[in-house]
Amino acid sequence: MTVTEHVSLVPYEDALATYDPVMGLEVHVELGTRTKMFCGCSTELGADPNSQTCPTCLGMPGALPVVNAIGVESAVKIGLALNCEIAEWCRFARKNYFYPDMPKNFQTSQYDEPIAFNGYLDVQLDDGEIFRVEIERAHMEEDTGKSLHVGGATGRIQGASHSLLDYNRAGIPLIEIVTKPIEGAGARAPEVAKAYVAELRELIKALDVSEARMEQGQMRCDVNLSLRPHGRTKFGTRSETKNVNSLRSVERAARYEIQRHAAVLNSGGTIIQETRHFHEEDGSTTSGRVKEEAEDYRYFPEPDLVPIAPARAWVEELRGGLPELPRLRRKRLREEWGVSEHDMQSMLNAGAVDLITATIEAGAPADQARKWWMGELARSANETSTDLAALPITPAQVARVAELVTAGDLNDKLARQVLEGVLAGEGDPDTVVEKRGLKVVSDEGALGTAVDEAIAANPAIADKIRAGKVAAAGALVGAVMKATRGQADAARVRDLILERLGAQG
Amino acid sequence: MPGITREEVAHLARLARLELKSEELDHFAGQLDDIIGAVARVAEVADQDVPPTSHPLPLTNVMRADEVRPSLTPEQALSGAPAQEQQRFKVPQILGED
Numbered sequence: 001m002t003v004t005e006h007v008s009l010v011p012y013e014d015a016l017a018t019y020d021p022v023m024g025l026e027v028h029v030e031l032g033t034r035t036k037m038f039c040g041c042s043t044e045l046g047a048d049p050n051s052q053t054c055p056t057c058l059g060m061p062g063a064l065p066v067v068n069a070i071g072v073e074s075a076v077k078i079g080l081a082l083n084c085e086i087a088e089w090c091r092f093a094r095k096n097y098f099y100p101d102m103p104k105n106f107q108t109s110q111y112d113e114p115i116a117f118n119g120y121l122d123v124q125l126d127d128g129e130i131f132r133v134e135i136e137r138a139h140m141e142e143d144t145g146k147s148l149h150v151g152g153a154t155g156r157i158q159g160a161s162h163s164l165l166d167y168n169r170a171g172i173p174l175i176e177i178v179t180k181p182i183e184g185a186g187a188r189a190p191e192v193a194k195a196y197v198a199e200l201r202e203l204i205k206a207l208d209v210s211e212a213r214m215e216q217g218q219m220r221c222d223v224n225l226s227l228r229p230h231g232r233t234k235f236g237t238r239s240e241t242k243n244v245n246s247l248r249s250v251e252r253a254a255r256y257e258i259q260r261h262a263a264v265l266n267s268g269g270t271i272i273q274e275t276r277h278f279h280e281e282d283g284s285t286t287s288g289r290v291k292e293e294a295e296d297y298r299y300f301p302e303p304d305l306v307p308i309a310p311a312r313a314w315v316e317e318l319r320g321g322l323p324e325l326p327r328l329r330r331k332r333l334r335e336e337w338g339v340s341e342h343d344m345q346s347m348l349n350a351g352a353v354d355l356i357t358a359t360i361e362a363g364a365p366a367d368q369a370r371k372w373w374m375g376e377l378a379r380s381a382n383e384t385s386t387d388l389a390a391l392p393i394t395p396a397q398v399a400r401v402a403e404l405v406t407a408g409d410l411n412d413k414l415a416r417q418v419l420e421g422v423l424a425g426e427g428d429p430d431t432v433v434e435k436r437g438l439k440v441v442s443d444e445g446a447l448g449t450a451v452d453e454a455i456a457a458n459p460a461i462a463d464k465i466r467a468g469k470v471a472a473a474g475a476l477v478g479a480v481m482k483a484t485r486g487q488a489d490a491a492r493v494r495d496l497i498l499e500r501l502g503a504q505g
Numbered sequence: 506m507p508g509i510t511r512e513e514v515a516h517l518a519r520l521a522r523l524e525l526k527s528e529e530l531d532h533f534a535g536q537l538d539d540i541i542g543a544v545a546r547v548a549e550v551a552d553q554d555v556p557p558t559s560h561p562l563p564l565t566n567v568m569r570a571d572e573v574r575p576s577l578t579p580e581q582a583l584s585g586a587p588a589q590e591q592q593r594f595k596v597p598q599i600l601g602e603d
Contacts (some may be wrong), residue, residue: 024550040574049592050579058582069568091559098521100596148593156598164593167582296520301559309565 007261012187012255015227015262018483019187022235023182023254025133025198025223029175030143030217031074033212037142037307038065038108043173043330044214049166057171059104061238063089064304067092071173072115073318075140075211078118078175080319081203082135087115089309092140092302095154099143101163109141109176111299123199124327128341133196134180145170183236183470188252189225195252197221198348202326205354214245215387221250221279225257227265236261236269239287245280247349250284260285326353334356337366350378351388358395364402372398376419395420402428414438440489447480447488451496454479465501472496563576 014360036043039056054062072444079086093111119135146169151161177200185192201219204212212219214399239261244253257276264271275288284303324332330353347353352373359369373388381388404410410418410433421432433439455462455475464472473494480493511530514537517527525533576582579592588595 035571035573040569040572041576044575048579050582050594052576053582054574054576056576066567068571072568089565100594100599103594135537147599148591149599161515162600163591163596163599165592165596211560303559306562306564306567349559494570 005435008031009256010262010266012024012259015258016187017070019227019236019258019262019265020183020186020232020256020440021229021254022226022238023185023189023193025179025182025193025196025250026222027177027197027223028143028220028222029078029177029204029210029212030219031071031173031175032208032218033068033070033074033173035067035068036466037071037140041168045055045495047168049237050168050456053066057103058167059102060333065108066174067305067308070308071140072308074207075115075138075175076309077207077209077316077322078177078204079138079324080117080315081207081322082116082118082121082138082177084138086310086315087113087117087308088312089113089307091307093299093306094300094302095141095297097297100163102170103165103167107141107144109299109493110139110306114139117497119191119491121196121199121203122327123192123195124345125188125195126345131185131188131192131195131367133182135194135228136180138175138177138443143169143172143174147332189252189258193223193254194247194251199326201247201351202348202353206323206326206329208323211389213387213390214247215385217245217391220245223250223253223257225254225261225438227261229256233355236265237273239271239274239276239285241276241278242288242503246280247440249280250279253278253285256283256285258370264380265282280454312345334480335352337370339370343370345461347374350381352378354386355395355398359398359402362399363397364399365406368402368405369398372401372415376416377423378408379421380423389457391423392425397422404429404433409433409439411440411486411489414440438487441486446495447484447493450480450483450488451476451493454483455500460463461502465497465503468503470498473503481487509534509541 007145027372031037033043035041039054041052041054041057044052056065073095076086082126086354088109090113090185092108094106094111095111096106098105102400112450114137116493117136119138121133121135122130123133124130145165147157148164148166149157150164152159157163177195182189182192182196187500197219201212203216204210204219210218214220221244222246223241224238225241226236228234228236239257241253244250259269272287272290274290276285277288278285314397330344330348333353334341347370350373355365356369356373359373366424377391381391398419401410401415401422403411404418405415416433416449417436418429419429419436421436422429424433426432458476458479461472461475465476476497477490477493480497481488481490511534514525514530514534518530583589583592583594586594
């Protein structure tokens, strides 16, 4: 059963002419710890269902949780990088709800005592403008199990006869980062949302606390949005669009909700506070469940865990070890690589900055590293809807291709084929070159034969060139390139033709 | 002491996806009232000088190293499940999100 809603949307500009959007963004980051937040079960992805569980994460009576030290350390690092205050003392809390994705019947989270609070993150918009997003809090919690709904038409919960639960993910450490209401962005609200999530993702990766791969659900975003008429200070009722899992979707979801809210409000309707589902196919959202009130979760301090009191000296030690902020690092790289703000922004949006840096470190010239990642490889990632980082090719392999190009062993066309071969799992660049026979033909003998044959086959063109019409050489170069299946160095071929016909290039 | 109302019981029942009959609402309201009343007696002995606490021991920062410990096998994990399918816990239709 597909849920469709018949909503008319107000044109975006019209919506903004009447209303100011106010956004709140909640981002969940799955930490890259080896073990779960409260037990020693592995967090390795892709394991057999229910093979990474124990009495604690299965919620067995009597099983007691113990906090993962790296989970706390990661939370403090994230808090510090977001310019937050770090709590001197805080507790975990039980968030009670009835849903089988947590076998305990509650999620261990933090409620009114988050480990980090009151911070900000400066994000850069496409035109270089800096927008400050205020952070309300960052708190520690745990992920839920994975449900598989059976019997419905499309694996959805609607119409399902029953559900199947895999608790491998239940208990994996999560950090939830919540912004304060983002006001004053106006028509740029969707862009701010995207830029914020992009910047946060870079920050998380720089801190080395998670790979933050959105396509794998390691980073998920909820977009809360409301509208209020210009001039009002009171917020409107918000909708919460859940699990928006790519940068582009974050932007589209915010845009769609602005247009939908405006349509409802313009027609005299009221916005219901509810969760909504985002649909990747058409960028729309549909109604989920009516949101439970915080008091419905009956939060109370987790009695099985003792409070966390991060020592000040330790916090300062962590602060001292923070990496260069991604935004400042990009500024430095932009200067080193000599690229425009716009190009840098494209590289960031494509998730290519780290890959390009690593490729340069592996020995590639900056322009080539950029060219391959943002050209051939970005295209391939787009076609297969994966992140660049998830492509089956390493920066070292790209650097090797660049090296072969620099050495004159490959031209650009051949280099593209080598990359294609590596992506297709044919092996390292050298193996692909070998298997596909992709070397530039630099053997003067073989090249000379091909040139002679091309001249013999096209006497009329050869005569023109002899008569001084050098431009006609292009046709012969084409013939030679065709004969060598594109594996010759075109400039060298041209020189050989002119040389043989006694013309001056 | 505040009494638990029928409406509060109905609200809790909805959160718990339980269907209660009208007479059950009154029945449970009374029972819950008794339980809360019993717990509330603690407040009578806790004076201003006794801070609220969530843990009986004055400890902080009890943590473990991030080292993998053996998990249960899927067979062990599922051994207590009333029903299973595809090596997963099988649960009845999930209500309340439609």
